[in-house]
Amino acid sequence: MKEAKVMKTLLPLLKFYSWAIPAIVVLGVLSSFFEGFGIILFIPLLQSFVQNTSQTASNSFFVNILNKIFVNISSSDRITIIALCILGSIFLKNCLSYSNTVLFSWLSSRIGHRLRSGIFNQLLSVSSSFLESQDSGKLINTLARETWQTTTALSTLVTLIISICTVTVYVVLLLLISWQLTLIFTVLMVLISLFIQFVTRRVKTLGEQAVEANSNLSNRMWEGLAGMKVIRSFGREAYEQKRFDAASEKVVNTFLKLDIFSGTVQPISEVLSSLLLLVIMVLALLQDPSSLPTLLTFIFILYRLQPQIKQLDSTRVTLIGLTSSIQDVMHFLDKSDKPYIHSGQIPLKSLEQGIYFESVNFRYNSQEELALQDVSICIPKGKTTAIVGPSGAGKSTLIGLICRFFDVTSGEIYIGEYPLRELNLTDWRHQIAIVSQDVYMFSTSVMENIAYGRLDATEQEIIEAAKLANAHEFIMQLPGGYDTKVGDRGVRLSGGQRQRIALARAIVRNPQILILDEATNALDSISEHLIQEALNTLSQNRTVIVIAHRLSTIEQADQIIVLDKGRVIEQGNLQQLLERDGLFAQLYYLQYRNAHT
Template structure:
C-alpha cells in the first residue's frame, strides 16, 4: 500500500507526458515477448539436433503446425535464423526503450526544475525566513533529478513486472510443477531481501538531510571567507566541513550497499534453484530440450527479478528527495500573487494605503496595523522610524512582493491587484543598501534595467549616475568583469552602477531603501547629487534611519510598531515636538557628542 501511495505521488509530481508510461511499458513488454520467444525456440532447435522430445501434448503439436511448411533439411538453419532475428529485434526494441526512457527522464527533470524555480521567484514567501537558501539550491539542483530517476525506476518496475509475467507464463506452459516450485523459492528469497533492506526508506531521507547540511556548510564557508580568515578560524571551519562531508559519505555508502544487496542474493538463489530443478526434472521425465528452455527462461528471469527488487529499494531510497520536492512545491504554490488584467498606466495622482494590515504568517503578530497614507505623484515621500516599525514591509507591499492581509493599496484609485504584475513592477525601481550585482560585465549589469536600450542610452544613464568617468578609466571599460556581487569595484562604485541601472529603467516611482547608509560622507554626497538631479519631478519614496537624508522630502511619514503616528512636511513635524522631533534631536545630539 505504501508503494502505491508513493507511486501516485511520484506520477503526480513528475507530470510526464501522457504517452510516456504506455510507450515505455509497451516497448518493455514487446522486448520481453521477443526474448521469451527466442528462448522457447531452443526447444525445437535442440530437438532438430537430436534431443529427446518433451512429454506428449505440450509443445509438439504447436511446433508441428508452425514448422510443417519448412523442409526438414532446412529446419535447423531456419530455427537458428529465427533465433537470431528475435535477439536482434529484442535488442533494437531495448535500445529504443532506453532512448525513450532517457528522453522522458531529462524532460521531467527539466520541467520540474523550471517549475521549482518559477515558484521560487514568483511566490511571495520570504525564503530568508521560511527556508535556507542552500535548501532551495539542493532541491533544484539535486532532488529534481532524483524525482526523474524515481519516475524511471517506476517505469522500470512496471516493465520488470510485465517481463516477469511473460516469462512465468512461458514457464507454466513448459511445466506447472517446476514453475510452482520456482515461484515459492523466489518468494522466500524476495522476503529475505526485503528484510535485509527494510531501512532503505529512512536512510534515503537521512541522505537528503545530510546533503542539505553539506550544502549549507559550503555556502556559508564560501560567503564568509573574509570573516573566517579575519578570526583565524580556518582549522575550525575545516573540521566542520570534513565532519559534514564524512557524514554524507557514510550515509551514501550505506544506501549504496542496500541498493546492491538484491543482486548477489538473487543470483545465488537462482543458481541454487537451477540445481534443485535439474533433480526435479529428472524424476518428472521432462525432456532435455524443454528443460533447457525452462532453465534458460529461469536464468534470464533473474535479471527482471533483481531489477524488480532493486527498483523497489531504490524508490524507497529516493523517497526523501521526492517528499522534499513535493513539500517545497506545495508550500510555495500558495500564496501566488493574483494576476491583474489591466496594464499599469503612468502614475498621475497618488499611491494610497487604505487601512492596510499585514502579517507574515498566521501565527505571527501584525507587522502593519491600520496603515493609511498617500504618496503624491511627482513628490518625494520619506518613511522613517526605528527598526521593526514596518518601513520595509510598506516597500514590499508597494512592489507587490506581497499583498495586504486586509485593506488595500491603490494607484490612482485602482487596487494594485487589478494591474498586470509585471506591468506594475516595470513602473517602479528599487535602490537599497544591499546592492545586487551579477558576476558579469558592468555593461550587462546596467543593461539589466532595460535590455532593449542601446549603447548610447546605457552610457547616458552611467553619466547621469556619475559612473561614466570611473568606468572608462578601467582597462576594459564597460566590459570589465566585476566579480561575485561586484567585489572588484568599491562600495561607492557599486552604488553608482546600481543607480545607472535604475536610471536606464526610467521608472515612474523610485524607491530608496537606505541606499546611502553604507557610504562614506564624500561618496554619499556625490551619490546624492546624482540622485537629486535624476529624481527631479519624479515620485520618490525614501526609507532612512538618518534623518539628515530626508529633510528635503515633500512629506515625511513617521512609523512606530507597525502604525503611522505622524505625517507632514519636515518643518511642520519639527515644530510639533512629536516623535519625529525627538528622533531628530536624539540623532543631532548623538552626532554632537560624537564630534566632541
C-alpha cells in the same frame, strides 16, 4: 505499497507525456515477446538434433504444438528454417529494445527539463514570504541535488516498467512450457524476495537519513559562506570547523551505511537464485530424464530471467531510496500550500494619482507580531517622500508592500482609485524601479548589470544612465570599463559603487516611481554627495520614495513619514515635524549635532 506511492507522486510529471508510458510498455512487451519466442524455438531445434521425427510426445501441451508446426518439414530444412526464425526474432527484439531506449532517454530528458523549469518557475512565482521563511541550505539542496535525484527516479521508474514487462512475458513462457516447474520456482522466489524486502526497508530509512545529513551539510556550508565575517570577527573558526566536520562525518557515515545495505541486495539474490536453478534441474531430471531439450530451454529462460529479476529488485530498491528526494521536490512544487501573489486584471498605463494606504496591517507570518500596524498614508505623485524611523521600524516592509512582494494582511493599498491587488502585477512593477538596501550584482559585465533595468536599452542610454548616477567615472577606471565582470566571480565593488550601479540600473528603466532603500552603513562623504546629486536630478517630475538615513536626503524631501514599531507616528514636511518636537525632531537634532561636530 511504497512503489504505488512513488508512482502516485511521480505521475503528475508524466501527465504531459501520457502516451509515452503505454508506448514504452508496448515496445517492452513486444521486444520481450520476440526474445522469448527466439528462445522457445530452441526446443524444436534441440529436438531435431536429439531425436528423429517420430519423437515421443512431451508432457507439455505447448511443447507438443511447437513440435507439430515443424513436423512436416524435412529434417534437413527444418534446422535451417528454425535457425533463421531464431535469428529473425533476435533481430526484431533488438530493434524494438533500441527504439525503447531512445524513446526512454528522450522522455527522461524532457521530463527532467520540465521539472527543473517548473522548479525555477515556482521559485520566481511563489511569494517572497515563503522563500524567506525557508532554510536556505535546505532550499539549495532541493534545487540542486534533489531535482537531479527526481530525474533519476523517473528513469528508474521507466526501467522498472520495462523490467516488469519482460518478466511477465518470460513467466508466461515458463508457464506454457511447464507449469509445475514454474510453480516450484515461484514459491522459492517469493521466499527469496521476502528476505530481500527486509533489507529494502532498512535502505529506505537510511535514504531519509542521508537526505537529512546532506541538507544539514549544505546548511553548514551556506552559513559558513554567508556568515564568514561574523565567524571571523568573533574568532569562531575552530568552533565552526568542528561543527562542519561533524556534519561532513555524518554524511560519510550515513552514505557508507546506505551503500553497505543496498550493496547486499545483489550478491544475496545471486547466490539464492543459483541455488534455485540447481534445485529445479535436479527435480525435473529425476521426474522425466527424456525431457532434456525442454528442460534446457526452460533453464535458459530462467537464466535470462535472473538478471531481469535482479534488475527489478535493484530498481525497486533504488526507487524507494529516492522516495524522500521525490517527496522533497514534489512538496516544493506543490502549489496548494504556498502563498502566491496573484496578478489582478486591471491594466495600468501610468500612475495618475498617488499611492494611498488605508488602515494597512501586515505580518510576515501568522506566528509573528504585526510588522506594520494601522498604516494610513498618502504618497503623492511627482513628489519625494522620505520614510524615516529606527531600525526594525518597518520601513523596508512598507516598500515591500508597495512593490507587492507581499500582500497586506488587512486594510488596502490604493493606486489612484484602484486597489493594488486588482492591478496587473507586471504593469505595476513596470512603473517601479527599486534600489534596495542590499544591492545584488549579477555575475556579468557592468553593462549588462545596468541593462537589467531595461533589457532593450542601447549602449548610449546605459552610459547616459551611468553618468546620471555618477557612476560613469569610476566605471571607466575599472580594468575593462563597462565590460568589467562584477558580481560573485568578478571585481569587488565598494558599497557606494554598487549603489551607484544600482541607481543607474534604476535610471535606465526610467520609472515613474523610484524607490530607494538607503543603506544604513555610512557611505564616505564623497559617495554620499555624488548619490545625493544624482537623486536631485532624478526626483524632478518623478514619484520618489526614499528610506532615508541621511540628513541631506531628508532635508530634500517634500514629505516625511516617521515610522516606529510598525506605526506611523508623525507625518509632514521638515518644518512641521520640527515644530511638533516629537521623535523626528529628536532624531534630527541628534544627527544634526553629530554631523556638525
